[in-house]
Structure formats: structure tokens, C-alpha cells
Amino acid sequence: xxxxxxxxxxxxxxxxxxxxxxxxxxxxxxxxxxxxxxxxxxxxxxxxxxxxxxxxxxxxxxxxxxxxxxxxxxxxxxxxxxxxxxxxxxxxxxxxxxxxxxxxxxxxxxxxxxxxxxxxxxxxxxxxxxxxxxxxxxxxxxxxxxxxxxxxxxxxxxxxxxxxxxxxxxxxxxxxxxxxxxxxxxxxxxxxxxxxxxxxxxxxxxxxxxxxxxxxxxxxxxxxxxxxxxxxxxxxxxxxxxxxxxxxxxxxxxxxxxxxxxxxxxxxxxxxxxxxxxxxxxxxxxxxxxxxxxxxxxxxxxxxxxxxxxxxxxxxxxxxxxxxxxxxxxxxxxxxxxxxxxxxxxxxxxxxxxxxxxxxxxxxxxxxxxxxxxxxxxxxxxxxxxxxxxxxxxxxxxxxxxxxxxxxxxxxxxxxxxxxxxxxxxxxxxxxxxxxxxxxxxxxxxxxxxxxxxxxxxxxxxxxxxxxxxxxxxxxxxxxxxxxxxxxxxxxxxxxxxxxxxxxxxxxxxxxxxxxxxxxxxxxxxxxxxxxxxxxxxxxxxxxxxxxxxxxxxxxxxxxxxxxxxxxxxxxxxxxxxxxxxxxxxxxxxxxxxxxxxxxxxxxxxxxxxxxxxxxxxxxxxxxxxxxxxxxxxxxxxxxxxxxxxxxxxxxxxxxxxxxxxxxxxxxxxxxxxxxxxxxxxxxxxxxxxxxxxxxxxxxxxxxxxxxxxxxxxxxxxxxxxxxxxxxxxxxxxxxxxxxxxxxxxxxxxxxxxxxxxxxxxxxxxxxxxxxxxxxxxxxxxx
Numbered sequence: 009x010x011x012x013x014x015x016x017x018x019x020x021x022x023x024x025x026x027x028x029x030x031x032x033x034x035x036x037x038x039x040x041x042x043x044x045x046x047x048x049x050x051x052x053x054x055x056x057x058x059x060x061x062x063x064x065x066x067x068x069x070x071x072x073x074x075x076x077x078x079x080x081x082x083x084x085x086x087x088x089x090x091x092x093x094x095x096x097x098x099x100x101x102x103x104x105x106x107x108x109x110x111x112x113x114x115x116x117x118x119x120x121x122x123x124x125x126x127x128x129x130x131x132x133x134x135x136x137x138x139x140x141x142x143x144x145x146x147x148x149x150x151x152x153x154x155x156x157x158x159x160x161x162x163x164x165x166x167x168x169x170x171x172x173x174x175x176x177x178x179x180x181x182x183x184x185x186x187x188x189x190x191x192x193x194x195x196x197x198x199x200x201x202x203x204x205x206x207x208x209x210x211x212x213x214x215x216x217x218x219x220x221x222x223x224x225x226x227x228x229x230x231x232x233x234x235x236x237x238x239x240x241x242x243x244x245x246x247x248x249x250x251x252x253x254x255x256x257x258x259x260x261x262x263x264x265x266x267x268x269x270x271x272x273x274x275x276x277x278x279x280x281x282x283x284x285x286x287x288x289x290x291x292x293x294x295x296x297x298x299x300x301x302x303x304x305x306x307x308x309x310x311x312x313x314x315x316x317x318x319x320x321x322x323x324x325x326x327x328x329x330x331x332x333x334x335x336x337x338x339x340x341x342x343x344x345x346x347x348x349x350x351x352x353x354x355x356x357x358x359x360x361x362x363x364x365x366x367x368x369x370x371x372x373x374x375x376x377x378x379x380x381x382x383x384x385x386x387x388x389x390x391x392x393x394x395x396x397x398x399x400x401x402x403x404x405x406x407x408x409x410x411x412x413x414x415x416x417x418x419x420x421x422x423x424x425x426x427x428x429x430x431x432x433x434x435x436x437x438x439x440x441x442x443x444x445x446x447x448x449x450x451x452x453x454x455x456x457x458x459x460x461x462x463x464x465x466x467x468x469x470x471x472x473x474x475x476x477x478x479x480x481x482x483x484x485x486x487x488x489x490x491x492x493x494x495x496x497x498x499x500x501x502x503x504x505x506x507x508x509x510x511x512x513x514x515x516x517x518x519x520x521x522x523x524x525x526x527x528x529x530x531x532x533x534x535x536x537x538x539x540x541x542x543x544x545x546x547x548x549x550x551x552x553x554x555x556x557x558x559x560x561x562x563x564x565x566x567x568x569x570x571x572x573x574x575x576x577x578x579x580x581x582x583x584x585x586x587x588x589x590x591x592x593x594x595x596x597x598x599x600x601x602x603x604x605x606x607x608x609x610x611x612x613x614x615x616x617x618x619x620x621x622x623x624x625x626x627x628x629x630x631x632x633x634x635x636x637x638x639x640x641x642x643x644x645x646x647x648x649x650x651x652x653x654x655x656x657x658x659x660x661x662x663x664x665x666x667x668x669x670x671x672x673x674x675x676x677x678x679x680x681x682x683x684x685x686x687x688x689x690x691x692x693x694x695x696x697x698x699x700x701x702x703x704x705x706x707x708x709x710x711x712x713x714x715x716x717x718x719x720x721x722x723x724x725x726x727x728x729x730x731x732x733x734x735x736x737x738x739x740x741x742x743x744x745x746x747x748x749x750x751x752x753x754x755x756x757x758x759x760x761x762x763x764x765x766x767x768x769x770x771x772x773x774x775x776x777x778x779x780x781x782x783x784x785x786x787x788x789x790x791x
Contacts, residue, residue, distance in 0.1 A: 048074045065094035081111045102128055111375050111402040144374055144396040151398050153432035158223050164429040166419035167407040169241050176219040179239035183212035214239040218282040233287045244305045251275040251303040270299030292341055306359045313357035323351035347389055356407045367406035375402035414513035436486045439509045440516045443480040448524055448666035454478040457496035464489040484509050499523045500656045524665040526647050526654055531711040533644035536704045544590035546598050558602035568648040571595050571611040576637040577624045588613035591640055632696030685743055685785040692738035706750035716790045719744050719759035724782035725767055732763035739785045
């Protein structure tokens with residue numbers, strides 16, 4: 009059963025209350041009078057007595073209409089089925105029968121069965137859209153409604169609100185039913201209504217109840233306002249006020265003999281104990297002319313939304329708002345327009361952000377009042393959406409609200425409740441995981457990949473499915489944590505242990521992932537160690553490099569080492585082959601202290617077959633050039649086995665896995681130090697020590713193909729600009745030519761020269777050390 013504000017205002021304005029009254033005998037005249045006075049229980053009883061005496065179509069219809077208005081769905085359906093058994097039954101009667109049958113069902117509507125043996129078919133009822141109804145039932149299948157503990161009773165309880173202290177407020181007519189001892193008289197006619205109950209259904213007047221943290225219930229009392237009904241609390245927190253709907257005990261209006269009293273909106277101060285004081289009326293109240301009700305305070309936008317049947321609306325009850333300022337001056341009411349309001353009834357407005365929620369029986373719905381939402385983020389909203397089942401039902405669903413923690417509530421008289429109206433929390437029976445898995449081009453992957461999903465600390469897998477677009481969907485339990493692994497041959501596996509539905513307000517947990525191909529056999533570090541003549545002993549300068557490599561390989565099991573050992577051209581080929589082999593073995597033996605598996609180090613030896621310069625057999629060369637050939641080239645290779653699946657190490661999870669260089673950028677910054685090449689005064693000849701560094705740079709450029717090199721030549725500040733510019737050009741070009749000679753493509757390098765314009769030490773009189781630091785060619789790696 010709906011509350012007074014819905015019954016008296018919403019339904020008395022519908023077609024059911026405008027049926028022509030007829031008079032046939034004293035019993036029917038009495039029934040007609042009670043119907044006209046909105047005393048529907050008494051009217052239905054009298055009509056049934058008249059029908060028992062003589063079964064007539066009009067009498068059955070009045071019984072059915074009385075029960076429809078009272079929302080006694082079972083009796084309404086019984087009597088509409090009797091109405092359509094008469095030959096006089098119209099299409100409208102059949103429509104009412106269909107609606108009442110639908111309200112008695114679980115939402116399954118079989119029009120063919122209901123219309124069997126009648127003169128009508130589906131096409132005669134275009135307003136009943138089966139397909140659209142079915143869509144509304146499929147809308148939110150992962151939701152459930154749970155009765156709010158400690159709120160519902162055998163009566164009507166609705167409209168849950170919370171104050172800043174977390175206390176719960178709701179409207180109720182709980183209490184004893186008070187039978188009528190005489191012919192009950194209409195509530196809203198002055199001087200002749202009952203002052204102890206609502207004659208519409210013999211129940212108590214509505215009051216607002218406060219439920220505190222202990223569960224104790226307290227009835228709110230108004231300080232100086234004499235009211236019958238008192239309901240619909242909405243808080244203006246910043247001013248400590250509560251707005252509400254009230255029906256005052258008005259008995260006179262000028263010289264009018266008979267008056268109809270409408271509802272009004274008042275507001276009062278409210279303290280932490282729920283005590284009300286200083287009640288005030290909104291300026292546009294006019295209880296004798298129309299009703300205003302269901303206030304909602306939108307503090308963020310300084311608006312009060314409400315329902316009213318004031319003149320100028322679209323029919324029935326419309327939604328309005330007024331603006332207010334800091335001094336609580338209220339503007340004139342503004343109708344929300346035809347997109348929201350219909351020729352029927354809209355009520356119980358509630359806003360969250362840019363969205364307005366409200367109830368209506370004028371928009372297409374499941375039956376009775378349904379809850380709808382409209383997005384106000386657009387200046388001219390065009391679309392109203394039905395929230396669908398299970399939020400809406402075949403009965404009346406209204407007073408949508410939300411608590412500070414995001415928990416949502418609704419009131420409904422659906423089947424299975426404790427009383428006539430009950431308050432429910434809207435909860436998720438399950439949440440939905442929607443995971444989009446994309447490649448490095450941001451295209452969703454549709455081909456097969458493996459998904460493992462389970463609850464944290466659970467062994468059982470959770471079933472997932474793939475949509476047509478490739479997305480992964482799964483049902484997740486509310487307030488739980490989960491782990492997800494996505495794997496595909498040749499790609500990095502994805503592991504996410506942060507999935508959680510704890511405190512998740514939305515019904516869907518949305519996640520985006522990227523699957524990146526594993527860059528098999530990717531060089532991430534190169535270096536060169538050098539040996540003394542005719543020796544395979546690891547020198548001290550080489551030991552530092554090998555210690556660094558050993559530590560990295562110990563830390564990262566996805567790194568393998570390639571060792572290529574060489575000799576200079578002195579001595580025979582056979583001897584040099586054996587010497588280069590001993591040098592490769594020396595590297596392996598040095599790394600053995602790091603307990604690295606033998607299969608992670610792959611060694612080759614080449615003797616004198618791969619010289620870095622022209623110092624071949626019999627060619628006279630300085631010792632520094634021979635030194636360049638006595639070497640072991642070291643290459644750290646990531647993900648060396650193309651047949652193995654690798655997981656990206658935790659240290660690199662914050663990197664862009666689609667950027668092969670970026671994954672190991674920090675590692676390369678630490679290891680692949682790019683040298684600065686220094687020159688003697690007024691020279692552009694590369695010193696022997698820098699040739700070793702450039703050998704390593706050449707090896708790096710040749711093995712890591714996604715690198716490019718920037719080369720910049722400089723001079724010290726002595727000499728003129730005209731002299732120093734060409735000198736710096738020669739210094740940068742000699743470095744570039746050296747690298748080209750070592751196999752680096754010219755297209756991957758760019759060189760510039762700046763003379764003395766960019767000194768490290770900008771000093772008028774520099775010492776030789778400062779001059780030396782200015783005589784340089786800088787190298788910078790780029791991607």
C-alpha cells in the first residue's frame with residue numbers, strides 16, 4: 009500500500025477515480041458515496057455485497073477499481089478477471105486485467121495465455137511491450153534487494169535518509185489498525201474527518217522515525233506544528249535543518265463549507281538527538297489549492313527538488329525545483345519539463361552528482377511506480393532511463409536514496425515484504441569483472457589466451473568467459489579480493505593481485521591490460537674486458553666489470569651471458585685459438601663464485617680471426633692497437649630461450665612493457681656508460697685509452713639496434729671562434745668515423761660541433777685540468 013501522499017495525490021488524479029458514479033439501490037448509493045469520499049475499503053465491501061445480490065458488470069468493475077486504488081493486488085486481479093467475464097467488457101477492462109495479472113506474477117508476461125478465448129490479441133495492446141519489459145528484467149541481474157534490518161514493520165515504511173551522525177530516518181504508519189465504527193468520512197474534508205487515523209485504510213497517520221546506532225527507534229515530534237501526516241525527511245547538513253512533508257490539521261478556509269487539504273513542505277532545526285524546533289513553511293505552500301511534497305535538498309547546487317500538482321504542470325503530479333541562497337530565500341518553483349514530467353505522476357526526486365533519480369508511473373515501466381534516472385550533465389537532457397529489475401518490480405518502487413558510503417536504498421510494496429511498503433538496500437549478488445586485453449597497438453586481442461582467476465587465498469578457479477570483442481568477463485563475489493593471471497605463448501604473462509570488490513560502488517570492476525611480446529634474445533648490456541700479452545688472467549680492471557655482471561645475473565634469472573674471446577695476430581693461428589679459448593674459460597671460472605648455472609653462459613673463441621683493426625700478421629702496430637685485439641666481448645642477453653615463457657620481473661612492472669628499450673632503460677643507464685672522448689691541445693687524434701671505450705660503444709650499437717648516437721665536439725676557450733669551430737668539427741667527425749669503421753651505420757649517428765661556445769668550465773683563466781675537460785667530444789644514446 010502506498011502512503012498518503014502517493015494515494016491521495018497520485019492515484020486520486022488517475023482515471024480510476026474519475027469513473028461515473030451511478031445509483032441503483034440504497035446499498036449501491038452508499039458504496040458510491042464511500043468511493044467518492046475515498047473510503048475505498050468501505051466502498052469495496054459495499055460493492056461486493058451488492059454484487060452478491062445481483063451480479064452486474066458495473067458493480068464488479070467498481071470492486072476491481074477499489075482494490076486497484078488500494079493496491080490490494082490479489083483481490084484486484086480476482087475482480088478484474090470477473091469483469092472481463094461479462095460481455096460488456098471493453099479493451100480498457102482487459103488492459104486492467106492484464107496489468108493486475110502482471111502485478112501478481114514474477115515479471116513473466118504471457119499475453120497469448122491471458123487473452124485466450126477473448127476477442128482481443130496482442131496487437132490490440134500496443135502499450136504493453138513484452139520485448140521492452142523483458143529487456144528491463146535482464147538489465148541488472150547481478151543485483152539483489154535486502155530488507156533493511158530494524159526498519160520494516162507490518163505497515164508502510166519508506167524513504168530512508170541518514171543524518172551526519174549516521175542515524176537512520178524513515179517514514180512509517182506502523183501501529184494498530186483502528187476499525188471504523190461508523191461510515192468513515194473523507195480525510196481531507198474539514199470538520200468531518202477522523203483525528204486519530206487515516207480513514208483511507210484505517211491505519212495510523214505517518215510519522216518520521218529515527219533509528220540510532222544502537223537500533224533504538226524514536227518518533228520525531230514537531231514543536232509547534234499541528235499535523236496529521238509527517239514524512240519524507242531530507243537534510244540540509246550545513247545549516248542543521250531537516251525538510252519534510254506535512255499534512256496540517258486545517259479545518260477552515262474563509263467561507264468555504266468544504267475544503268480539501270493538500271500536503272506542504274516545512275523545515276525545522278534538528279539537533280544531534282533528533283529534536284526538532286523552529287519550524288517554518290516554504291513560501292509557495294498553498295494547502296487549500298494544491299499539494300507540495302517529497303522534498304530533496306541538493307546542497308551542492310543549492311536547490312530543493314519536490315513533487316507537486318500545482319497549476320501549470322503536465323498532468324497529475326510533476327517534479328519541480330527551487331533555488332535558495334545562504335539566507336534561505338527561495339526562488340519561484342521551476343517545472344523540470346516534459347522530458348521528465350508526463351501526464352501521469354512523478355515523485356520522490358533524489359540527486360547524486362549530475363543524475364536525478366525519481367519515480368514515475370507515466371514513463372514505460374514494469375508496473376506501478378518505477379524508479380528512473382536522467383543525466384543532467386547535458387544542459388537539455390533528452391533521455392530518461394528505467395533502472396530495470398530487480399530495483400523495479402511489477403508493484404510500486406520509489407524513494408530511491410544513497411548513503412554516504414555509497415550504499416543505495418529503495419522503498420517498495422513488492423511481494424515478499426514484511427508489510428505494505430518496505431525499505432530495501434540495493435546490493436550486489438555479484439560484481440562483474442570486465443578485463444580488456446590489448447596488444448601494444450591498443451587493439452583488443454581476440455585470439456586465444458589463458459586466464460586464471462581465483463579468490464585470494466583460495467585454490468578453486470573462478471570461471472571466466474570471452475565476449476565477442478575479446479574482453480574477459482567473470483562474476484566476482486562482493487567485498488572480496490582476487491588474483492588474475494593472463495598468459496599467451498610468446499608474450500609476457502600478466503599477474504594482478506590487486507583486484508578487489510571491497511567497497512566497490514559500481515557493479516563492474518573494469519581493468520585494462522596490455523600483452524606485450526617477449527623480446528627474445530634482446531641484448532641489454534655490452535662490455536669488453538682486456539688481457540695482457542699471451543695471458544688469460546683476469547686483470548683488476550676486468551674483475552670490476554665481471555663482478556657487476558655476476559651480480560646482475562644472480563639477481564635476474566632471465567639474463568644470459570654471451571662471451572666472445574679474441575687474441576691479437578701475434579703467434580700462430582692454432583696457438584691463438586687455444587689462447588682465446590682459455591680467455592673465455594677464465595671468464596666462466598670467474599663467474600662461478602656467483603653460482604650461475606653453466607647453461608646461462610655461452611662462450612665462443614675466435615683466436616685472431618676477428619681483429620678490430622688492421623694489425624694482422626706481419627703488420628707493424630703500436631702496442632696500444634694490439635691491446636684492442638686482446639679482449640673478451642661480453643653481451644648480457646635478456647630472455648634468451650625462444651621456447652620459454654617469461655614473467656616480467658616485479659622490478660620492471662612499472663615500465664612500459666611495449667617499449668623494449670624502456671623496460672631495461674634504468675639497467676642500461678647503469679651499465680652502458682657512454683664515454684666522453686678527450687683530446688690533446690689543438691689535436692683531433694683519438695687517444696688509445698678512448699679507443700677501448702669506443703670499441704665498447706661500437707659493440708653496443710651493433711648489438712642493440714634500437715639505439716642511435718648523438719656526437720658533439722667541443723674545444724677549450726683558447727683560440728678564436730673561427731679556429732675552434734673547425735677543430736670541434738674534426739673532433740666529432742673522427743669519433744663518428746671510428747665507429748663507422750667498426751660497423752655502426754652512419755644513419756644511426758648524428759654529429760655536431762660547437763667550438764668553444766659550450767665549455768664545461770667557463771673561466772677567463774683556466775688551469776690545464778679545466779682546459780682538458782673542455783677539449784672533448786660527448787656521446788649520448790638516444791632512442
